[in-house]
Amino acid sequence: MLEENLSLIGRVCAWIGAQPFAVEIAESAWLFPIIESIHVLALALVVGSIAMVDLRLLGVVAVRTRVTERINHLLPYTWAAFTAAVVSGGLLFSSQAATYCANIHFQLKLGFLALAGINMAVFHLAGYRDVAKWDSDIKPPGSARIAGGVSLSLWVAIVCFGRWIGFD
Template sequence: MALIDMLAALEAAPFAVAIAESPWLFPAIEVIHVIAIVLVVGSIAMLDLRLLGVSRRDQGVIELANETLPWTWGAFGLALCSGLLMFASAATRYFDNIPFRVKMLLLLLAGINMAIFHLSAYRSVHHWNNQLPTPGAARIAGTMSLTFWVGVVFFGRWIGFV
């Protein structure tokens, strides 16, 4: 079965049809998605700005990460679920949408950036937890993260206009 056929089958699923045909269901899911994305980007930005030494300078990176990451992961799960529901309602159209594809690429790059950061610079965070400026690798990861997430928001907003 070709990818386009799988997307068409997803789009034809009863739950996807209900979302697509309902005058209120898609907008309600979209509101949940937007709130979740705000929480994801906001909590990530707090940590990234600390890595850059721009804010929360009085708090250690470990403490800030412990406070924000549960919110980040919870909101990310909600954003993922709501995003999948919206995608299912028009899977073939979204798949051909360039801003959607760019958003997905940026999400992937943000995930890779996070994995590299946690497997490298963050492993020694106990040595530089309260240090300002933070190590170069941490500042680079924070800059890249902010860039990718701003791009996710930008291209996510653009999806509906294409």
């Protein structure tokens, strides 16, 4: 069963890598660095905006700004940039799909991205629902501080794993 799944992933990777755009990126001298630059700019906005929210949840920065005010201001940047990061990252991936699939740091990065998504979903469905009660608190309640701390740690790890891919 496991082997069948692995060979399925291998076949999907081979198929992605054979797409014309993937071949083009792999063979061009400048497409990869250009797309990579877009990926860096996008991830900078994703991680920057998320960290600014996380540190407010932790009660470290902007403690006099309401939590909802900060989130409403910064979340559109997160989502717009995340979309750009996924598209540019997908294109980078396609150029060497099989190699990245087998790369441990790439795998860890995807796994931690999933954990960051779960952490955010849990926070939105649970701890964030009664934000009206603690919106102006300098130090938000424990559940919000944990969500912020977990998010910040995961995103720092995601950046590190992402950078490490280039050194494998």
